Amino acid sequence: MSREERLLALVPPALVEADRAVARRLLQDRDRGLALACRKGCAACCHYLVRVSIAEVLHIRRVVEALSEEHRERVRSRAAVIRSEADQADLTADLEGGLILTPGDPGQEARMESLSRRYLALDVACPFLDDGACSIYEDRPTPCRQHGVTSGADLCVDPFSNNVRAVAVWPLVRDRLVWECAQITGEPPRMLPLAFRP
Numbered sequence: 001m002s003r004e005e006r007l008l009a010l011v012p013p014a015l016v017e018a019d020r021a022v023a024r025r026l027l028q029d030r031d032r033g034l035a036l037a038c039r040k041g042c043a044a045c046c047h048y049l050v051r052v053s054i055a056e057v058l059h060i061r062r063v064v065e066a067l068s069e070e071h072r073e074r075v076r077s078r079a080a081v082i083r084s085e086a087d088q089a090d091l092t093a094d095l096e097g098g099l100i101l102t103p104g105d106p107g108q109e110a111r112m113e114s115l116s117r118r119y120l121a122l123d124v125a126c127p128f129l130d131d132g133a134c135s136i137y138e139d140r141p142t143p144c145r146q147h148g149v150t151s152g153a154d155l156c157v158d159p160f161s162n163n164v165r166a167v168a169v170w171p172l173v174r175d176r177l178v179w180e181c182a183q184i185t186g187e188p189p190r191m192l193p194l195a196f197r198p
């Protein structure tokens with residue numbers, strides 16, 4: 001099996017695991033009187049920095065290749081615009097180099113938050129967002145599957161200032177995938193911005 005095939009093979013079970021983890025958590029939240037506030041058409045979180053493993057980048061590329069030509073071109077031209085906006089904000093290199101998991105590093109969380117804030121300030125929607133809905137919903141990556149809120153959806157436009165109550169899903173399948181990819185590639189446990197890669 002090639003290295004790419006080994007990476008791609010990680011994804012289907014990870015998607016199932018991500019969905020199961022969310023379903024388990026939502027049942028627990030329901031018992032505590034908390035309901036999921038996320039609804040179709042509310043796409044604030046599709047403006048966030050979505051960080052994925054290299055395995056999911058490869059998977060999403062295959063998904064994009066299988067789209068209709070018109071859909072594929074729409075996604076790719078949006079991604080090019082996002083990349084250009086990030087370039088102008090001097091953010092591209094920081095995202096490409098800064099999204100590495102560094103367990104035990106007390107600065108990791110602050111670094112990730114800073115990058116996420118700067119990305120959100122670009123005010124760009126995910127290239128897969130069409131009319132307020134995910135155009136690759138069945139294939140959306142694990143961070144999208146594992147994100148949800150039980151606080152008012154109107155708060156999500158600014159998760160750094162508002163008191164957003166996220167569904168506390170554990171384990172984060174994305175992070176486990178990042179480590180599994182690092183074992184296969186021999187490279188650092190790196191995440192990549194989903195919006196740059198289709």
Ligand code: SF4
Pocket residue numbers: 045046047050126127128129130133134135136137140141144
């Ligand atoms: S992949 Fe879909 S769910 Fe995830 S950020 Fe993009 S549009 Fe939203």
